[in-house]
Amino acid sequence: MKLLVTGVAGFIGSKIAEEALREGHQVIGVDDLSQGQLENIPAKAQFIQLDLSQSNNIDQIPKDIDIILHLAGQSSGEISFDDPILDLSKNTVSTLNLIRFGIENRVRKILYASSMSVYGHVDDKPISEHEDCHPLSCYGAGKLASENYLKIYQHELPFVAFRMFNVYGPGQDLSNLRQGMVSIYLSYALKNHTIPIKGSLTRFRDFIYIDDVVKVWMQAIHSSAVTNRILNLGTGEKTTVQNLMDQLKEIIPNLSWTENENTPGDQFGVYADISSLKNLLGFSNFTPLSTGLRSFAEWAQKRIQKKVLQKG
Numbered sequence: 474m475k476l477l478v479t480g481v482a483g484f485i486g487s488k489i490a491e492e493a494l495r496e497g498h499q500v501i502g503v504d505d506l507s508q509g510q511l512e513n514i515p516a517k518a519q520f521i522q523l524d525l526s527q528s529n530n531i532d533q534i535p536k537d538i539d540i541i542l543h544l545a546g547q548s549s550g551e552i553s554f555d556d557p558i559l560d561l562s563k564n565t566v567s568t569l570n571l572i573r574f575g576i577e578n579r580v581r582k583i584l585y586a587s588s589m590s591v592y593g594h595v596d597d598k599p600i601s602e603h604e605d606c607h608p609l610s611c612y613g614a615g616k617l618a619s620e621n622y623l624k625i626y627q628h629e630l631p632f633v634a635f636r637m638f639n640v641y642g643p644g645q646d647l648s649n650l651r652q653g654m655v656s657i658y659l660s661y662a663l664k665n666h667t668i669p670i671k672g673s674l675t676r677f678r679d680f681i682y683i684d685d686v687v688k689v690w691m692q693a694i695h696s697s698a699v700t701n702r703i704l705n706l707g708t709g710e711k712t713t714v715q716n717l718m719d720q721l722k723e724i725i726p727n728l729s730w731t732e733n734e735n736t737p738g739d740q741f742g743v744y745a746d747i748s749s750l751k752n753l754l755g756f757s758n759f760t761p762l763s764t765g766l767r768s769f770a771e772w773a774q775k776r777i778q779k780k781v782l783q784k785g
């Protein structure tokens with residue numbers, strides 16, 4: 474199949490593109506490089522540098538696309554407050570432009586990278602897709618709006634929106650200290666040994682390893698059963714920040730941390746009810762957090778050493 478992967482220079486988009494190419498698909502990759510890196514883009518992908526929020530750019534994309542995998546977007550809740558209009562345009566306007574492209578060119582399906590940020594404050598229980606959504610950040614509001622646009626056009630362009638929880642693993646941007654809880658902590662731990670934690674250690678999240686995310690997205694490409702659905706993409710496991718610290722300390726014994734004020738729009742705690750994911754895609758074999766953290770830390774250590782050597 475010919476797949477359009479947006480956000481191909483970013484963390485998740487580049488990994489999905491890599492796997493799609495390995496499976497023998499043709500990949501057209503799009504990114505504006507506002508956050509992603511050229512070096513992340515798999516060599517065999519056909520890369521087009523463009524900003525999807527500018528509708529006149531969309532003409533540069535080949536028209537014979539089978540499936541769109543839309544991962545491009547400003548990806549941080551915290552950063553979304555710096556310039557909410559830019560966030561809306563990078564996330565939601567881009568999605569609308571792609572929906573129009575998909576309809577005009579009879580694309581079979583669009584898969585969308587939504588987020589657990591749509592939920593906002595919720596009770597301490599596995600959160601299902603039926604829960605009311607009250608986003609707390611401009612980012613979450615934009616993701617929810619994108620989902621709604623996808624629902625409006627679902628009869629012309631079938632969709633699947635994955636509400637991804639905290640994705641982590643090799644390939645994540647260690648230099649961005651405002652996006653990705655695990656990558657931020659790991660980056661501080663490896664460079665300075667002290668992690669300034671923004672918010673309480675009793676907060677909780679659902680951490681999912683990148684390889685599991687890639688597998689689910691690839692399964693959804695092939696599955697015709699999963700159409701016009703919003704699906705949680707987490708492990709269903711609740712992990713407190715304290716527990717994450719304890720596990721990181723086993724890997725990096727000399728790390729310490731300080732507790733600081735929350736970032737705006739931060740959810741206190743959220744983890745996924747994954748019944749729908751299991752029923753529809755049969756996926757339940759998740760990488761344990763301890764294993765995922767270890768392989769991420771090994772990768773990060775090598776990467777930091779390489780950067781130090783390059784500078785020297």
Ligand SMILES: NC(=O)c1ccc[n+]([C@@H]2O[C@H](COP(=O)([O-])OP(=O)(O)OC[C@H]3O[C@@H](n4cnc5c(N)ncnc54)[C@H](O)[C@@H]3O)[C@@H](O)[C@H]2O)c1
Nearest residue numbers: 480483484485504505507508509525545546548586637640
């Ligand atoms: N990482 C997570 O834990 C997580 C969780 C839930 C949802 N998501 C969503 O998944 C997607 C991928 O996340 P990621 O962690 O790989 O983020 P990332 O920042 O590494 O990748 C996003 C990519 O999109 C590109 N981009 C941004 N705006 C664009 C535009 N208008 N046109 C073209 N390219 C543009 C950036 O340059 C970047 O390479 C994002 O939409 C993010 O919001 C991520």
